[in-house]
Amino acid sequence: MNAIEVRDLRRVFRATIGTIRRRTKEVVAVDGISFDVRDGELFGLLGPNGAGKTTTVKMLTTLLIPTGGTATILGHDVVQGAGSIRPRIGFIFGGERGLYWRLSAKDNLRYFADLYHMDPDIAKRRLPELLELVGLTGREDEKVEGYSRGMRQRLHVARCLLHDPQVLFLDEPTMGLDPVGARELRQVIQNLVSQDKTVFLTTHYMFEADALCERVAVINHGQIVALDSPEGLKGHVEDLSVIEVEVFGIAPAMVDALRQMADVDTVSVEDRDQKQSLRIHSPLGSAIVPQIMQRLDGNGARVGRVTVREPTLEDAYVRLVGGEV
């Protein structure tokens, strides 16, 4: 049975621009996506910032009404059956908001337990268990405003699990966490699946999707560009090599010029302090390096280390989203 079924889901936002001559601008955030998530599956939605991940989660959690298409959670429509869905789902949106900062962690959880109409005795038993699970035991009486970002994120996890939901929506749950905190949270997520929960995870970290998800949908510009297992996604870059070039202060026009080269598939840029790292996908491997160097030298770019390597899952993702990372 499918826990989540999505058909041609679409969401358009309208924004008014201009002061005197006001115009309405339409932005298509989600553009007709379709997919199913099986009961008990850990499903990933992977995409760059602004790809439509959060909008999708907000529609699935009944917080946003779709402009078109349908979505059902546990057989209930997200618009007509919102009341039946809400007690059965839990969600975390990345970031620190969504908690009462002037209250303690315990008061926050107590409040949400009441909002979910939990039996007070069950809530009383569950609170210490969850605090233990997220590593906040001993800190539960402190106000949330004194918590670190990681502690707040862990409190979000406890809040999300409080009413024992069947389906969990985790929207970039590790965003902003330090590596240790993120690893611990990933462990918690993995444990959820062993408890037969269905987890819908959005992330823009390929390795996170790879480590956790059974299947991954890659979304870009509101459309699903690939849906496969992590292993299946790797197949998208089997024919390519990756050339990494360290450069200092490269202009966007130069990057565009590289993208125009024959036999260059995608080019992405990652800023690293004073320098940038260019990641170029090409079927030619090291054979294309002289042409790249010639193009860079011709435009006066300062070039550092150059390496050629086999592609990874992250490269598959970069290729699927056209270098927009």
Next chain:
Amino acid sequence: MIANLRVIRTTFELDLKQQAVDLFMIFGVVIQPLLIAIMAIYMLLERDASRGIYVVVGSGMTGLWTSLLFRGAFNINAERFMGTLEGIVASPSALATVVIGKTLASVTLSLLSMIFSYGLASLVFRLPLSVAQPVPFLLSLLVMVPTFIAFGLLISPLMAVNLSLSGWVNALEYPMYILGGFLFPILLLPGWSNPLSYVLAPYWAARVLHATSSGVATPADVLLSWAMMLLLGILYIAASYRLFKVVLRRARVDATLSLM
């Protein structure tokens, strides 16, 4: 039903905790009514010191209204800014239940305005203060609380419909002091403005509290005020029920449940 009452109780308790450390609420509930009371006492001392209780009730009502108006207006918006509105809306509890708990906290806290004004007039200005008809006065206070909660229920979704509407809150503060007859009788106002007062529950609350504290209330007066408070309260609840539905639907369409 019990689950909803638990939501109201917990919201009340936790909102009270948060409001108690909110400097703006402390200003609205304690400092501003005291300033109004001081001003009114000086005006009164020139004329008739025996009406000190009128000042206490009137300035207390100003505190009550300020608290109700501002908290009512920002109840939903504050949750939106904190990012907690989505958590509430996505829960099985109705948003109105949460607003009831919050408004109850505001009303309870703002009743302190009356106590502070009483203490100021009695201890600092040594005015003779006594409630002439204490039983009807206390019963009127009890009737007033649910009526004010109903008024809060109406204000909250109204202000949440459109964020720019909440900017009008400041403009609504002082007209109620006048139309509600908090500090002087509405008979001093032009006759055309009186019907406006009659559809405002705070006017009937101020009227009966002033009358019972000053000892001029007849049983018919008291019953009329209570009946009007309850009737208006029911009308406010009916209107707010529809408003909450509209607000939540619009928020889900317009994507305004959070600051995305």
